[in-house]
Amino acid sequence: MPIRQNPMDTKAFKRSLHQSDKYFRQSFGHGDDVAGQMQTEYNSGLIQEIRDHYYTLTRGDVTIKLAEAFGFCWGVERAVAMAYETRQHFPTEQIWITNEIIHNPSVNQRLQEMNVAFIKVINGEKNFSVVGQGDVVILPAFGASVQEMQLLNDRGCTIVDTTCPWVSKVWNTVEKHKKKDHTSIIHGKYNHEETVATSSFAGKYLVVLNLQQAEYVASYILNGGNRNEFMAQFANACSAGFNPDADLERIGIANQTTMLKGETEQIGKLFEHTMLKKYGPQALNDHFLSFNTICDATQERQDAMFKLVDEPLDVMVVIGGYNSSNTTHLQEIAVERHIPSYHIDSASRIGPGNRIEHKQLHGGMAVTELWLPDGPITVGVTSGASTPDRSVEEAIERIFAIKANQVLV
Numbered sequence: 141m142p143i144r145q146n147p148m149d150t151k152a153f154k155r156s157l158h159q160s161d162k163y164f165r166q167s168f169g170h171g172d173d174v175a176g177q178m179q180t181e182y183n184s185g186l187i188q189e190i191r192d193h194y195y196t197l198t199r200g201d202v203t204i205k206l207a208e209a210f211g212f213c214w215g216v217e218r219a220v221a222m223a224y225e226t227r228q229h230f231p232t233e234q235i236w237i238t239n240e241i242i243h244n245p246s247v248n249q250r251l252q253e254m255n256v257a258f259i260k261v262i263n264g265e266k267n268f269s270v271v272g273q274g275d276v277v278i279l280p281a282f283g284a285s286v287q288e289m290q291l292l293n294d295r296g297c298t299i300v301d302t303t304c305p306w307v308s309k310v311w312n313t314v315e316k317h318k319k320k321d322h323t324s325i326i327h328g329k330y331n332h333e334e335t336v337a338t339s340s341f342a343g344k345y346l347v348v349l350n351l352q353q354a355e356y357v358a359s360y361i362l363n364g365g366n367r368n369e370f371m372a373q374f375a376n377a378c379s380a381g382f383n384p385d386a387d388l389e390r391i392g393i394a395n396q397t398t399m400l401k402g403e404t405e406q407i408g409k410l411f412e413h414t415m416l417k418k419y420g421p422q423a424l425n426d427h428f429l430s431f432n433t434i435c436d437a438t439q440e441r442q443d444a445m446f447k448l449v450d451e452p453l454d455v456m457v458v459i460g461g462y463n464s465s466n467t468t469h470l471q472e473i474a475v476e477r478h479i480p481s482y483h484i485d486s487a488s489r490i491g492p493g494n495r496i497e498h499k500q501l502h503g504g505m506a507v508t509e510l511w512l513p514d515g516p517i518t519v520g521v522t523s524g525a526s527t528p529d530r531s532v533e534e535a536i537e538r539i540f541a542i543k544a545n546q547v548l549v
């Protein structure tokens with residue numbers, strides 16, 4: 141388990157780190173070179189063509205409908221570009237990444253080919269013993285915990301921080317909660333890297349996964365409850381020494397940036413009403429803090445997905461890493477609408493023949509044969525914020541090939 145207790149002054153540490161000449165969080169000035177390289181490796185002519193035709197393309201029996209917002213978000217593109225620039229800027233140094241730079245297998249593979257190594261996890265712990273003084277260490281788009289930053293700084297590493305500014309905004313929010321002695325209620329997955337990082341900057345915190353858990357906490361605030369049961373439910377999802385009877389009197393809301401936007405908003409409103417009910421309007425500001433920290437890119441992709449699933453679709457394909465939270469949420473939207481939907485992490489999951497290997501929403505991998513129906517079909521396609529257009533193109537080409545074969549048979 142990651143170390144969660146955090147007695148250090150995280151704000152002061154961050155300030156001193158930012159002044160260090162071994163800490164970088166801006167471009168090294170190789171942006172133009174890298175942009176060309178990324179264009180060649182990740183962009184797609186086919187996807188541009190579909191974009192130019194109002195997100196629709198028909199070939200033979202297949203009509204592809206692309207979501208109007210999908211794929212690489214600004215924060216991911218920036219993180220990957222910074223990683224490429226780091227390689228150029230430090231051509232001979234050993235370079236590490238504390239985690240996958242983003243949740244996409246092809247991008248991570250490409251970085252490994254560039255001799256950028258990942259810190260391995262052994263028995264649930266990251267093995268930082270491999271990192272030496274003078275090595276360059278990249279922090280990924282979803283950030284790193286303050287303890288990891290401190291360890292790397294103490295070891296004399298050069299740190300290239302690609303943390304997305306939207307994620308940093310959440311960290312600043314939990315710092316504000318801490319300053320006012322409010323407990324941060326974080327809507328997220330307690331073991332997701334971004335939430336691990338966010339909670340490392342918080343003082344007291346509690347991570348709630350969904351509205352159901354939030355309702356349980358809200359009821360505890362209003363009516364009390366069984367403390368042992370509460371602690372059993374949130375054993376891994378709260379700060380050390382958390383006491384639900386004392387630590388829920390003043391709360392603030394924060395979120396993992398890739399959660400379902402509507403749910404984050406509902407949870408925020410639920411706690412606002414709860415504190416209003418308990419303390420009244422005059423005292424609300426002393427007991428409840430909320431700042432808007434929902435990332436625009438997540439919001440746009442989810443909104444585009446809601447629009448897409450309103451159209452008549454025979455099948456939906458969602459492309460993105462299996463550990464990508466924002467991709468899973470896109471899949472969730474299709475499943476809720478009862479559209480046959482397949483979450484794949486790369487085009488190689490499609491075929492041979494009319495079969496697809498995919499990840500089930502709340503389960504493991506499955507194989508579906510004859511997943512593309514006979515005759516004319518409309519296929520909805522979207523991808524998570526970590527997925528390059530090239531991966532989407534490959535998946536679409538495989539769909540076209542399967543349907544072309546059906547016609548020939």
Ligand code: SF4
Binds near residue numbers: 435436438
């Ligand atoms: S999804 Fe949002 S928070 Fe996450 S990297 Fe992209 S822009 Fe940043």
